[in-house]
Amino acid sequence: MTHQIRLTRYMANFVDQVYQSGVRNVVISPGSRSTPLALTFAEYDKFKLWIDIDERSASFFALGIAKKQKEPVVLVCTSGSAAANYYPAIIEAHYSRVPLIVLTADRPHELRDVGAPQAIDQLKLYGDYVKWFHEMALPSDAPKMLNYVRNQADRAVRTAIKPNFGVVHLNFPIQEPLLPDFSIPEIWNHKSSTTIALEPNYRIDQTAVRQLTKMIGNNKKGMLVCGPDDKNGLADAIIRLAEEWNIPVLADPLSNLRNGPHSKSHIIDCYDSILKLPEVRELIDVDFVIRTGAMPISKPYLQLLQEKMDVVHFILEEENGYREPVGLNTHFIYGNPVHLLNELANAEITCDQANLTAWQTWNKTAKAILSDRSNDKELTEGHAVQGIQTAIPNDHIVFVGNSMPIRDMDSFWFAEDKNVEIYANRGTNGIDGIISTAAGMSATGNHTTLLVGDISFLHSMNGLLLARKYQLPLTIVLVNNDGGGIFSFLPQAKQQSPHYELVFGTSQSMDMEKLAIAFDFTYFSAGNWQEYIDSLSRSYEQKGLSIIEIKTVRTQNVLWHQQKWNAIGEKIINQIKGNEDVL
Incomplete structure (x- = not known):
């Protein structure tokens, strides 16, 4: 067997398995060492192929596709600094939980650490920002190795989309000559590798639910806070809980709860502006917070929590993770958030109705001021x-x-x-x-x-x-x-x-x-x-x-924002002090 035959069959089996495992988009940056990967993905002719000459741009482009599609996207680049240019997007994908599969071509082992051109240390290049790193074996078409290459391809896809979504890095050492031969018969016809993915058992521990609801109690002033969440799909469960408990929903714009056909009666979309002034935050009482998604954008919300350290704080996470920058005494609840929200909605809890009414009133006040353009000439x-x-x-x-x-x-x-x-x-x-x-x-x-x-x-x-x-x-x-x-x-x-x-x-x-x-x-x-x-x-x-x-002019922009915030704060303070029973 020639090197070219081994190379072609090895790459063909890998690429075919990537497709069989569910990947549809591949973003490639040109390079010589990555020739076998790039040409084989192009030859397969079932992927949507995107070519970008800049690896940094390519990696963020792939991030955008994966973030919207909620499925992994493959990145392909040559060896050396090309791979390093992926780093910022990989860090972003790690923290925002976006699935990417990074394939870096590399010099073979005999050309490492000997001064060969375009050769850097690519082993575990991205450190702990990837869920799994693997150095691929040198190309071979032995039956065992074709099974191996398919298994690694399938494992890469499954690992990227297993909660929480993230990045996988496979490093391919490749020897010259680099050109595959697609005239070789039956290069795609090896048996594919399959993973049977069963739905996780999301049975809720009723004892844990009872303990949570006992900690919350009745007639309390609570907030259901919905932070950035690319997965979406929580709207119905969140609105149901809000309506059952009479609780305001402080919805970050990236939660996507501000948009869509669901009820908005409990949605507080101006909470950032409501909480801007310290004098307002001081007058607001909070007994507990339940949060889904990441930490909201709003700094005033963060300040509210920091100023009220006795708040009982619950964070719902689908899988392991610790997204709590405030330093509160926090209870993390891991599992399917939709199932858990529905279980909580079934609990016999009624929150302080006056608290919900107050938030709705403040929200209406803030929205009227923020949407008023009557005095704006530019x-x-x-x-x-x-x-x-x-x-x-x-x-x-x-x-x-x-x-x-x-x-x-x-x-x-x-x-x-x-x-x-x-x-x-x-x-x-x-x-x-x-x-x-x-x-x-x-x-x-x-x-x-x-x-x-x-x-x-x-x-x-x-x-x-x-x-x-x-x-x-x-x-x-x-x-x-x-x-x-x-x-x-x-x-x-x-x-x-x-x-x-x-x-x-x-x-x-x-x-x-x-x-x-x-x-x-x-x-x-x-x-x-x-x-x-x-x-x-x-x-x-x-x-x-x-x-x-x-x-726009920066100084005028600051003044315009501050006038809006001050007007909102002053009116809300007057509402609170002039109508104590609202609280």
């Missing part, structure tokens, strides 16, 4: 969110950049019945790969709107190449405050340091229209509300990539 960063919600059609996706955009989404995206899904990269909260992740979302077939600031946009511009190459249905709302607007809200801005603009403001002064011309996509500039809505509507009617630029 577009604001809050309007950027409200415009998207006004114009966006059903069955679209919104992807939100970090820093200011995600915080404005929390404040200004209100509960409604439109079927819109909202996503963001909140595993590490970085600005890496924002455009590429949004492009991955749009690659699933749903028109995607990206809300992003100018610094994040410029940081991840390589993602525009993918959007342009594949004519993806992507609308980018670019909030351009010419710098790092989030820092204007932080103590760094208040010190009035002469170095502030140099170190934090970081103005780039880019002409975004010229950038649009260079990348050959449609450009709109919106200076008022009607221009903005019209631009959004036109972008949703056309194919491919478009960008809508909204220019």
